Amino acid sequence: MEPAIEVTKLSFSYKDGTRALDRCSVTVERGTKVAILGPNGSGKSTLLLHFNGIHLVQQGTVRVLGKTVNQHNEQWLRSKVGLVFQDPDDQIFSGTVWEDVAFGPVNQGLRGEELEAKVRQALRFVNMEQYGHKVPYHLSYGQKKRVAIAGVLAMDPDIIVLDEPVAFLDPAGKRALFELLNRLNRQGKTIVTATHDVDLAARWADKVIILCRGRVLTQGEPALLTDKTIVQEAELELPTVTEIFAPFPDLCQPKTPVTVEEARSIIKQLL
Amino acid sequence: MEPAIEVTKLSFSYKDGTRALDRCSVTVERGTKVAILGPNGSGKSTLLLHFNGIHLVQQGTVRVLGKTVNQHNEQWLRSKVGLVFQDPDDQIFSGTVWEDVAFGPVNQGLRGEELEAKVRQALRFVNMEQYGHKVPYHLSYGQKKRVAIAGVLAMDPDIIVLDEPVAFLDPAGKRALFELLNRLNRQGKTIVTATHDVDLAARWADKVIILCRGRVLTQGEPALLTDKTIVQEAELELPTVTEIFAPFPDLCQPKTPVTVEEARSIIKQLL
Amino acid sequence: MQGIEDKPSAGIWIRGVDARVKMIAVVIFIINATTLQDKTLLLTTAFLLLGISLIAGISPVHLVKRLAVILPFGGVMVSVIPFVTPGEPVWTLQLGAFKLAVTKEGWEAAILPCLRMLTAFLGMAFLTSTTSLREMTHALNHLKFPKILILLIDFTVRYIAVVMDELNRMQTARKARGFKPGRGLWDRHTVKTIGSTLAMLFLRSYERAERVYLAMLSRGYTGRYKCCGHCHRIKKLDLSFGAAMITVSWAIKLVDMGGIQWSPLLK
Amino acid sequence: MHIPDGFLDAKTWVSATVISTGALGYSIAKTREQLSDRQVPRLGVMAAFIFAAQMVNFPIAGGTSGHLLGAALATALLGPWSAVIVLATVLMIQCFVFQDGGLTALGANILNMGVVGVLVSAGLYGPLSRLVKGKTGVVLASFAASWASVMAAAFMTGAELALSGIPFAVVLPAMLGVHALIGIGEGVITAAVVLAVLNAGFSPNWLRKGDVCSE
Helix, strand or coil, X not given: CCCCEEEEEEXXXXXXXXXXXXXXXXXXXXXXXXXXXXXXXXXXXXXXXXXCCCCCCCEEEEEECXXXXXXXXXXXXXXXXXXXXXXXXXXXXXXXXXXXXXXXXXXCCCCHHHHHHHHHHHHHHCCCHHHCCCCHHHCCHHHHXXXXXXXXXXXXXXXXXXXXXXCCCCHHHHHHHXXXXXXXXXXXXXXXXXXXXXXXXXXXXXXXXXXXXXXEEEEECHHHHXXXXXXXXXXXXCCHHHHHHCCCHHHHCCCCCCCHHHHHHHHHHHC | CCCCEEEEEXXXXXXXXXXXXXXXXXXXXXCCEEEEECCCCCCHHHHHHXXXXXXXXXXXXXXXXXXXXXXXXXXXXXXXXXXXXXXXXXXXXXXCHHHHHHHHHHHCCCCHHHHHHHHHHHHHHCCCHHHCCCCHHHCCHHXXXXXXXXHHHCCCCCEEEEXXXXXXXXXXHHHHHXXXXXXHHHCCCEEEEEECCHHHHHHHCCEEEEEECCEEEXXXXXXXXXXXXXHHHCCCCCCHHXXXXXXXXXXXXXXXXXXXXXXXXXXXXXX | CHHHCCCCCCCCCHHHCCHHHHHHHHHHHHHHHCCCXXXXXHHHHHXXXXXXXXXXXXXXXXXXXXXXXXXXXXXXXXHHHHHHCCCCEEEEEEECCEEEEEEHHHHXXXXXXXXXXXXXXXXXXXXXXXXXXXXXXXXXXXXXXXXXXXXXXXXXXXXXXXXXXXXXXXXXXXXXXXXXXXXXXXXXXXXXXXXXXXXXXXXXXXXXXXXXXHXXXXXXXXXXXXXXXXXXXXXXXXXXXXXXXXXXXXXXXXXXXXXXXXXXXXX | CCCCCCXXXXXXXXXXHHHHHHHHHHHHHHHHHHHHHHHHHHHHHHHHHHHHHHHCCEEEEXXXXXXXXCHHHHHHHHCHXXXXXXXXXXXXXXXXXXXXXXXXXXXXXXXXXXXXXXXXXXXXXXXXXXXXXXXXXHHHHHHHHHHHHHHHHHHHHHHHHHHCCCCCCCCXXXXXXXXXXXXXXXXXXXXXXXXXXXXXXXXXXXXXXXXXXXX
């Protein structure tokens, strides 16, 4: 089976000449949870906008579910890859929650009963079913975020891409969001998030892709985040767990811990 | 010496009737680093806006540096308490970085040499000296954040209050920010930040104040964050370090670890 | 700015009436009322509308607040026209060397537009206090009002809330750094501060517009909006309400147009 | 300057409505050419901005304060065709939500503040900012455009009232006099905003003159 997303030597420059991506090659396997890491300005958002065909490929190729992305399969692509923007106020533009969630499916040509069902299902999935008639302005930030995700889910995409999803969420909001993303993942959806939260990536992702100044520095297991050279070059930081164990190289054999569970099991062995 | 900020039984309702604060009493000692924690909507921002006289006291009292806050000492108050907003775009509006940093001092009546000196000093402090002539709108997020802080520093406040300072910063930006805040603290400034990042509070603060639905749930040592009941009631989460050691109550004697250093010293003893 | 999108609080029973019917009825009422010549009939219409509004549960305080918006214009007109219209003076005001006289013709000329203004105001107050803007734009859509304008109104209302929040936060941040507006336009610091604030707000809005557009594209937007709103059937109650309003309106209008000829018929 | 219902007679408001409907239709066609599928999101958010800008209070003199009309500001930043639509949208919302401006007078209000205000602004802003180079030109052009747009709107209001048989001719000079002062406020603030926008590196592409801010 082809990977969900396969990017080969993708380069991209903005109109003002800024080179945002420089021969990036990344692969996202189907059904996985992938975190794209990198400091602000490393090209994360630009890369995400390629997955959905918002940025057209200038150089290199982007393949989604086995098809090479071009101008002619734009609409197909947008139904396969759902993009959740950073600021939900950019994404929720309709007057009511229901109408906003319906926007995508309506563009796909859904009407009547079928549309109703899709919207209801998406809202139920994000636990916002009773908010359909609400005006977006009155929702909390976390609720808006979930409505934005519902708007994408209603289009029934295979791949869901989120740009910096947790930046302004409080712990409860974060938990709800990740619970939601994991549920989606268990249903077979591929989830890609761009973030600069290493702890989150270490704890949650199956794979990390580290970007730095428009280039792919490295990609692979979350254990990559324990490599001090990589982390420093990408201007990131070590995950908290790794930081704790850094002065004890012996404990980091055979594997440096990155998650809370790994840390616990090392401590258990020590007792 | 009087505390930097002393709030007694402060209640506040918005015009639409929402009660944002309900008999809050908190104390911030001079020269300390204090983190105000709580989920979104717990009243953190409303409380901060009282420190600077933006919200006028409806019920209860707010004392800053020993003086009771009222309408007549507004301007004095604003020169003593500097407020850094969450989104630097809300705060920075001038045509150049220099002008923006000069805005506060100009409002205080400073002109000429004295003004120049203040602005230069503030910009140097945040490492943005060579950006004076730049258009702030085009700076990176981290740089904007620093300009916003410089704009407050130029007014030479004793107390610096920051609302959710790290929400959107990447690791390098966070490091730079905290290095900056610690430097200010060493110079004797009192630093108050509102946040929902427990790890940050555990690592950085001398004191934490936990708000929940407009009330002060508790305040004191960062060790309070290891109390599961409190953390749950405030819809927060345990600091990562505490979470790791949660299944090992024996290791948490005499003190549950909250910081990376504390965790390391426990592990050292185990070896 | 949250008031814009909120459901109106007033009009418990009347809110159920179809917005299309309400709109058409009120528009006819206003057009007819603003062309009435007879002051008694105008007053009758005004009281009728006031009555319906009060029955609908609109609070008098709310009406007075609304009235404050149009009073400046109306007030100036009423206080100017009677004095400047040439004619037979009925009342004079001596201000030092100046003598101001209210003329009979002027008074006549002022009172009619003002009564019309008041009547139309009550009609609009009835409509806007019992119908949310969303219901109105929805109704306009079904009434074949140009779609692009409806979309623009919906979009604008949605983002007025967002942009006003940004503006308010910016103004708070300015205040927090000790800004106090000066006394007048000659205060350079004040003008510069207001100018820069609005400039920044413009740039933020402009960029937001671009991001909103990208977010729409990513959900399959092709530049065309497809209708997804469902059309409620107009019920008998709606129709009878509309018919009653329109009949009353035309009845008053006809009496006004041919009042004199009607009176013998009634005998 | 929002005319309420009741002051305009039928022939006046119907004609005003017809004219502004035509102008609005033409503007919509024009902006669709320029913005294509960006039209609705761009104009919608921009209308929200103009609405917010009109809410900002600025001191004029002696404790009085003013608000922007926004016609010249919208024109300078967005170009005339977008400006007509944006202002019409704002006026419609003001009419239907705040009852600011009458229903029958809506067409006239759009004509005065939207269409005529914008066309006068555009007629002055473009040529003036090309004639006088650099930032001085921009300040001069936006001040003149704003002042003239306020005067034009006031004149149109007066003319419509006079056409409706309201004996208004006598007060027209006084009304224009007052608005000549109000126009100064509009001009000063608009110039400050436009200058700051250009200083931030944004050049309104309806004029294609990026050279203004290249100093």
